[in-house]
Amino acid sequence: xxxxxxxxxxxxxxxxxxxxxxxxxxxxxxxxxxxxxxxxxxxxxxxxxxxxxxxxxxxxxxxxxxxxxxxxxxxxxxxxxxxxxxxxxxxxxxxxxxxxxxxxxxxxxxxxxxxxxxxxxxxxxxxxxxxxxxxxxxxxxxxxxxxxxxxxxxxxxxxxxxxxxxxxxxxxxxxxxxxxxxxxxxxxxxxxxxxxxxxxxxxxxxxxxxxxxxxxxxxx
Numbered sequence: 001x002x003x004x005x006x007x008x009x010x011x012x013x014x015x016x017x018x019x020x021x022x023x024x025x026x027x028x029x030x031x032x033x034x035x036x037x038x039x040x041x042x043x044x045x046x047x048x049x050x051x052x053x054x055x056x057x058x059x060x061x062x063x064x065x066x067x068x069x070x071x072x073x074x075x076x077x078x079x080x081x082x083x084x085x086x087x088x089x090x091x092x093x094x095x096x097x098x099x100x101x102x103x104x105x106x107x108x109x110x111x112x113x114x115x116x117x118x119x120x121x122x123x124x125x126x127x128x129x130x131x132x133x134x135x136x137x138x139x140x141x142x143x144x145x146x147x148x149x150x151x152x153x154x155x156x157x158x159x160x161x162x163x164x165x166x167x168x169x170x171x172x173x174x175x176x177x178x179x180x181x182x183x184x185x186x187x188x189x190x191x192x193x194x195x196x197x198x199x200x201x202x203x204x205x206x207x208x209x210x211x212x213x214x215x216x217x218x219x220x
Contacts, residue, residue: 002029004100005069006091006122008081008114009038010060011176015148016104017067018162018169018193019206024068025165031098032064032071035087035118040078043180049078059179063172081113083120089134091125095143096135102144104208109150119147146208155209159200166193166204 003023007013013020013032024030037053037060044052057073064071074090081087095103105122106115122145129139149157162169173189176182196205 001101002031002099003102003104004031004033004095004098005104006033006035006118007106008035008112008118009041009078010034010056010063011038011180012106012115013063013067014169014173014176016206016208017063017172018165018204019104019160019208020069021067021165021168022160022162029098030067030069031094031100032060032067032069033074033091033094034060034072035074035076035081035091035121036078036114037073038078059176063175066168066171066175079114081117081121083117083124085124087117087121088124088128091121092128092131093135095125095129096137096139099139099141100143101141102146104146105148107148107150107153107209109153110148144210146210149207149209153209155211158208158210159196159202159205160208161197161200161202161204162193162206163197163203166190169193169204169206 005013005016005020020030038056039049039053041052060071060073072094076087103122106118108116108119110116126143128134132138146158170186174186193204196207197203
């Protein structure tokens with residue numbers, strides 16, 4: 001299968017790292033897409049946005065290599081995402097090129113406006129990618145849409161057994177944590193995945209929600 005993951009900023013992908021690595025390891029094509037370069041991140045102090053963008057684009061390249069994924073950055077501004085037509089059309093053209101079977105993205109109610117806008121842009125892109133006059137060769141086959149889970153959304157949950165790629169997810173987390181000096185620990189990161197694994201009856205898991213009926217197949 002072709003699996004596309006669409007996020008707003010480099011490091012947003014941490015919650016799907018094990019799943020993306022799992023699919024890449026089994027031979028699926030995995031494409032990681034960021035709508036911005038996260039150039040306004042406060043961790044960089046007074047460093048000019050263009051320099052921050054360069055650094056974070058490098059982070060994306062390194063993480064994609066760890067995951068075994070292809071990657072793209074789209075040319076939108078940090079904190080300027082709207083979920084509107086321009087962003088959706090850029091994603092739709094990329095979908096028509098990559099032809100995903102499934103897409104993972106942010107949840108629709110996240111506190112960050114860029115994250116919510118990313119979800120909206122993905123929803124629109126899944127429609128626009130079916131229109132030849134917009135994208136050329138249309139991508140018309142069904143695409144399964146998954147997003148990060150929220151307990152307050154009454155949508156089906158999908159658990160992915162990421163036990164085989166837990167070490168890759170930890171490597172991605174460690175890479176970002178060491179650079180940004182995040183206060184939370186590797187053990188806290190593991191605990192979250194252990195708890196999801198307990199719900200799924202496996203050692204480690206990642207979880208997503210879908211707007212589709214439960215009859216849809218799970219990601220693995």
